[in-house]
Amino acid sequence: MGMRIKVLQKDGGKLQVNEEFSEMLAFNGIDTFEKLWNIPSEPVKKVVKQRGTERVLLKSPDGAALEAYIKRYTPEPLKEKIKNILSFRPNRYPGALNEWNAVVEFHRNNLPTMQPIACASRGGDSCILTLGIRDYRRASELFAEFAGKDRSRRRSLIGKIAGLAAGMHSAGMAHQDFYLVHMFVREGEDDKPYLIDLQRVVFKEDFSERWRVKDLAQLLFSSEKFVSRTDILYFWKIYAGGAVGKMSDGKALMAKIMRKTASIRKHAG
Structure with missing residues (x-):
């Protein structure tokens, strides 16, 4: 039996939070789309223009630091979107919500993947915050x-x-x-x-x-x-x-x- 992750809705549904990390996010002042999107981070990789991953350090109430990763998505340019549709490849680079749903579903089916912390979406911009996998x-x-x-x-x-x-x-x-x-x-x-x-x-x-x-x-x-x-x-x-x-x-x-x-x-x- 897999692990069901309880998801809390915040900021009028624009922010989704894994209940397990709710207290830590509140401690870091992250309670809206804006706060998560603008969290201080340092670049790790950028595979495509519409998606980049950066490292984040979250503070916990006991003073420890937790390493996490934020992946930010911006809208696919209209020209690229039309090209992909004509090539039968629509939604080639979906937003963070697709990855968030996938991570949650993986856990529900007991499939090893990243630990989800939060996901935010507003308009065409979206981001997902996950716990770093260590010692791999x-x-x-x-x-x-x-x-x-x-x-x-x-x-x-x-x-x-x-x-x-x-x-x-x-x-x-x-x-x-x-x-x-x-x-x-x-x-x-x-x-x-x-x-x-x-x-x-x-x-x-x-x-x-x-x-x-x-x-x-x-x-x-x-x-x-x-x-x-x-x-x-x-x-x-x-x-x-x-x-x-x-x-x-x-x-x-x-x-x-x-x-x-x-x-x-x-x-x-």
Whole structure:
């Protein structure tokens, strides 16, 4: 059974707060959209013009500092929006509310991800504040280190990632950027993988085999230089055993995944 996060509505619905962090946010004077949007922060990364992530330090009543991350979204330019619609890619960079809903839904389904603190939205501007994941390694780094050694540990991590993928798809969600770099692994939790960057998650209403294929092809593309055919078959055994919902025959689905992987490889090259 997953953990249900109780969400409190503030500032006329423009600010949503995880009840667990309500007292801390109040202590830091964050009770409106404006206060969260303008919270002091330092840049970490900016992948696209419409989205940037910055580090935030929150003070707790006991004097300790809590490291968090705020991701701010601004509206997609009309020209880019029209281009994406014509390319059948509407809502390519949705606002923070989509990521907030995804994080909350991940917790409800017991899928490891970031801890949500607050989300704010007004007009076309929105932002999400999450707790930083500490003491992690990127899955891509670990698999690179496993090359030629740590076979049992590599196989164990493959099984955990397969379980995460199966759980996500069984819950009717697809990540859309399901690459190893978006998985943080906490070695102190027996190599437990956490999935990050959920801003483009597709939900039940829109979930279909197309998204299942895309996710698994992205994962295969990002891991193929680290894993063997036997590893892939092991992943598939765990994934197929845990996934529920409408799914093609195994061989047919695998063929679609291989074709999509080849397409990603071609565009990446």
